[in-house]
Amino acid sequence: MRLALFVLLATSGACAQTPALDGPPADAAPADTTAAERTEAEDAVAATIAEPGVHVVHFWAPWCGNSRSEYEAGWYEAVADHPDVTFSFVTIWNDGEAAADRLARWGIEASDHVFIYAQPDLGPSADRSLRRRTFLGLPVTWTPTTWVFNREGTLAYAFNYGEVSPDLLATAIEDARADWSHN
Numbered sequence: 001m002r003l004a005l006f007v008l009l010a011t012s013g014a015c016a017q018t019p020a021l022d023g024p025p026a027d028a029a030p031a032d033t034t035a036a037e038r039t040e041a042e043d044a045v046a047a048t049i050a051e052p053g054v055h056v057v058h059f060w061a062p063w064c065g066n067s068r069s070e071y072e073a074g075w076y077e078a079v080a081d082h083p084d085v086t087f088s089f090v091t092i093w094n095d096g097e098a099a100a101d102r103l104a105r106w107g108i109e110a111s112d113h114v115f116i117y118a119q120p121d122l123g124p125s126a127d128r129s130l131r132r133r134t135f136l137g138l139p140v141t142w143t144p145t146t147w148v149f150n151r152e153g154t155l156a157y158a159f160n161y162g163e164v165s166p167d168l169l170a171t172a173i174e175d176a177r178a179d180w181s182h183n
Contacts (some may be wrong), residue, residue, distance in 0.1 A: 004032040014137045032036065042136055044163035045088045047151040054156075055086045056169070059119075059135070059145040062091065067144045070163045076107030078112060078166040082173055088115045092140060093131050098121035150176040 028097045038046070046072045060067035079087050089108065091098050098118035100110065110116050123130035133141055138155070148157040156176040159168075 038136075039132075041090055044115065045090065045116060046136055046153075047053060048086050048088055051086075051091045052152060053084065053086065053150070054082075054173055055088065055149040056150045057088045057090060057135075057147045057175065058150065059090050059092050059143060061093050061143045062102045063094070063165050064143040066163050070144055070165075071103070071106035071108065073163070074166045075169070078173075081170065083084045083113055085173055086113050086115065088117060089124060090135065091116075091118045093121065093125045094118065095125045132175055148172045148176050
């Protein structure tokens with residue numbers, strides 16, 4: 001029992017975003033949430049999800065083991081199997097670098113339905129108090145985070161903590177296609 005508890009505690013912080021000791025709590029929304037102050041990445045994603053159809057927005061970081069594990073599990077297949085769905089891969093907390101070369105290693109490359117962006121921080125990403133904690137006014141406090149939108153920008157699913165398997169992603173995409181009207 002003690003060994004199991006030790007292993008759980010030792011591995012639970014793999015990509016946990018702990019609050020900075022020298023700044024606001026990790027879940028505090030900074031003043032970067034108004035449309036007038038949106039980043040180029042936010043504007044681009046907002047334009048994409050405003051279009052008809054289903055859209056996946058995935059936040060990740062190349063230094064995050066959970067993010068890498070997702071891609072190694074076969075995310076490229078989910079992207080390839082859904083050519084009518086847009087995928088916006090947004091690199092966060094990486095000093096404004098998109099790391100498209102890292103995505104390419106996992107078979108994910110920019111195309112007519114795959115977009116790659118970098119969300120800049122308010123300063124060096126190593127300073128957690130300068131990391132942006134919102135995107136389009138929604139909280140982003142963990143890597144990886146996955147959102148699925150439908151109906152011209154309606155958030156259908158938000159997987160805000162941890163890895164999403166390709167099967168779970170495919171299910172969320174198919175469910176987001178549903179009519180959902182029970183009139």
